[in-house]
Amino acid sequence: QVTLKESGPGMLQPSKTLSLTCSFSGFSLSTSGMVVSWIRQPSGKSLEWLAAIDWDGDKYYNPSLKSRLTVSKDTSNTQVFLKITSVDIADTATYYCARRLRGADGFAYWGQGTLVTVSS
Amino acid sequence: EIVLTQSPTTTAASPGEKVTITCLASSSVSNMYWYQQKSGASPKLLIYSTSSLASGVPDRFSGSGSGTSYSLTINTMEAEDAATYYCQQWSSNPLTFGSGTKLEIK
Numbered sequence: 001q002v003t004l005k006e007s008g009p010g011m012l013q014p015s016k017t018l019s020l021t022c023s024f025s026g027f028s029l030s031t032s033g034m035v036v037s038w039i040r041q042p043s044g045k046s047l048e049w050l051a052a053i054d055w056d057g058d059k060y061y062n063p064s065l066k067s068r069l070t071v072s073k074d075t076s077n078t079q080v081f082l083k084i085t086s087v088d089i090a091d092t093a094t095y096y097c098a099r100r101l102r103g104a105d106g107f108a109y110w111g112q113g114t115l116v117t118v119s120s
Numbered sequence: 121e122i123v124l125t126q127s128p129t130t131t132a133a134s135p136g137e138k139v140t141i142t143c144l145a146s147s148s149v150s151n152m153y154w155y156q157q158k159s160g161a162s163p164k165l166l167i168y169s170t171s172s173l174a175s176g177v178p179d180r181f182s183g184s185g186s187g188t189s190y191s192l193t194i195n196t197m198e199a200e201d202a203a204t205y206y207c208q209q210w211s212s213n214p215l216t217f218g219s220g221t222k223l224e225i226k
Contacts, residue, residue: 037215046218062214105215106174107153107163
């Protein structure tokens with residue numbers, strides 16, 4: 001059974017660095033074809049893809065945010081991390097991690113999301 | 121960046137009614153993906169690779185399209201289908217989502 005769960009600080013101040021963790025089970029990110037992405041959703045708005053990392057360690061970023069994002073994974077291939085530097089109120093959102101469907105680019109598995117509020 | 125424009129933005133349907141949601145891409149894409157999101161929940165994959173039904177999704181849902189025009193159809197509306205629906209592409213970077221279609225039950 002594939003499960004993913006995000007964790008984060010809940011709240012942080014503007015200009016700080018946001019660190020998020022996606023802990024997952026039921027698959028290994030070292031398996032060929034596996035890709036885990038970060039996606040966020042401000043309240044009442046649509047979804048925005050942020051970044052992805054694949055089984056080979058290749059990383060993909062949304063160009064609009066690339067300078068602020070760093071995605072990585074742990075050596076055991078059971079966690080993926082996302083750092084966003086210089087956060088602003090506009091970064092307030094629910095952050096999801098999601099796993100790609102094997103063989104297609106749809107996200108078949110999602111975490112429950114973690115709400116991050118940027119406020120002074 | 122490929123912009124996905126969904127229509128309608130909001131719609132309502134009676135039980136048993138057929139519903140069609142359209143997603144227009146600003147450039148041609150090879151495949152479209154569709155999600156359902158209920159209030160307070162994570163998105164759920166409905167359709168992958170334009171027309172394939174995701175595991176466990178009722179067969180009243182279907183997808184079609186090509187190039188820049190794609191659609192999601194609910195053959196017979198049920199109360200549990202009230203939700204917001206999003207299309208998504210990753211034919212080119214960055215991966216993008218549509219702005220969403222809110223579907224309500226009449």
